[in-house]
Amino acid sequence: MNVPSCSVVLIPGFMLDETLWDEFSQHLPENWRLVHAPLTGGTTIPEIARQIATISPDRFVLIGFSLGGYIARQLAADFPDQVMALVLIASSLREDTDQQAKVKAQAVQASSETSFRGLSNTAIATSLHPSRSSDKAVISRIKTMGQRLGYEALALQSSFSRAGVPTDLIRCPTLVVASSGDAMRTLEEADELVEAIPGALLQLINDSGHMIPLEQPRKLAQLILAWVMQVLQTTEKHDH
Numbered sequence: 001m002n003v004p005s006c007s008v009v010l011i012p013g014f015m016l017d018e019t020l021w022d023e024f025s026q027h028l029p030e031n032w033r034l035v036h037a038p039l040t041g042g043t044t045i046p047e048i049a050r051q052i053a054t055i056s057p058d059r060f061v062l063i064g065f066s067l068g069g070y071i072a073r074q075l076a077a078d079f080p081d082q083v084m085a086l087v088l089i090a091s092s093l094r095e096d097t098d099q100q101a102k103v104k105a106q107a108v109q110a111s112s113e114t115s116f117r118g119l120s121n122t123a124i125a126t127s128l129h130p131s132r133s134s135d136k137a138v139i140s141r142i143k144t145m146g147q148r149l150g151y152e153a154l155a156l157q158s159s160f161s162r163a164g165v166p167t168d169l170i171r172c173p174t175l176v177v178a179s180s181g182d183a184m185r186t187l188e189e190a191d192e193l194v195e196a197i198p199g200a201l202l203q204l205i206n207d208s209g210h211m212i213p214l215e216q217p218r219k220l221a222q223l224i225l226a227w228v229m230q231v232l233q234t235t236e237k238h239d240h
Helices: 018-026 045-055 067-078 098-110 121-126 136-159 187-196 217-239
Strands: 007-011 033-036 060-065 083-089 174-178 201-204
Touching: 007 018, 007 067, 018 033, 018 136, 018 217, 045 067, 060 067, 060 217, 067 083, 083 217, 098 136, 121 136, 174 187, 174 217, 187 201, 201 217
Parallel strands: 007 033, 007 060, 060 083, 083 174, 174 201
Antiparallel strands: none
């Protein structure tokens, strides 16, 4: 299969770093240029979206996971000339509930620069499919990402307001990827995203919890590759 080259910007989720995408990236075409966007360079979602736009190519496919999906939506709305296609994985339109906000605030208060050792094993296990919830290797990997990012990142990312991130301004082709085994984001939330974004398409991946890029990297890559190929072909036709 002759795959056209394209640039892809990857935004990870809450307390995750670029290593989230390691296996996923291995299943993408070698001629795709990958740019890893950290959740830094600002204290709000719009500021971080703006920062990512400055380090990104002129035209690219944007992939955001979970919290990264909120930032990706902001970026696609604010920089339509740059974002040629948008993929939102295990994400949502919803703001944190009062309870979720409270839990995050308590986690920040209960920890400190010196004592933070990554997210708790219990919290991480909840984000995985039941068949993987006691997989020590995966849990340890997610925990290590949080450790690397550190307490400051925990405090910053916990403080992000998820309110007011635009959807109706998004004009590029959009793919929403969800899993029925996700205990953190419901299929109802995926449907809400699809309804809110003009022309968005929903695809489901089975046998995965919330952490789709880690749990089903090959399936995720194949699905995104097939969809991006269609988008590129359609764009090419329009350009001629």
